[in-house]
Amino acid sequence: MRARMSIVRTNFQVELREVILRDRPEHMMEVSPKGTVPVLLLDGGDVIEESLEIMQHVLELDVVRRRTALDFTQR
Ligand SMILES: N[C@@H](CCC(=O)N[C@@H](CS)C(=O)NCC(=O)O)C(=O)O
Numbered sequence: 001m002r003a004r005m006s007i008v009r010t011n012f013q014v015e016l017r018e019v020i021l022r023d024r025p026e027h028m029m030e031v032s033p034k035g036t037v038p039v040l041l042l043d044g045g046d047v048i049e050e051s052l053e054i055m056q057h058v059l060e061l062d063v064v065r066r067r068t069a070l071d072f073t074q075r
Helices: 002-010 026-031 051-074
Strands: none
Touching (some): 002 051
């Protein structure tokens, strides 16, 4: 839930896939053999498998994005 909340809060675009845990999709198991949710597959192929780490990653990206926007408005 916290991972999803951070994504909603920051408005990052993701492709959200609901998973039925008793019938895990093959692709999910390929990228994350651990088989737990949430799991975030990044554009570059890296995988984040812990909700706390997903949240931290998303919030850090948001800080960078905000700083960049601020720099731009100050020019
Ligand atoms: N520490 C993990 C826990 C993840 C976790 O246990 N997720 C549950 C669903 S909420 C799960 O995938 N369970 C797999 C199972 O029950 O087989 C995190 O916060 O990301």
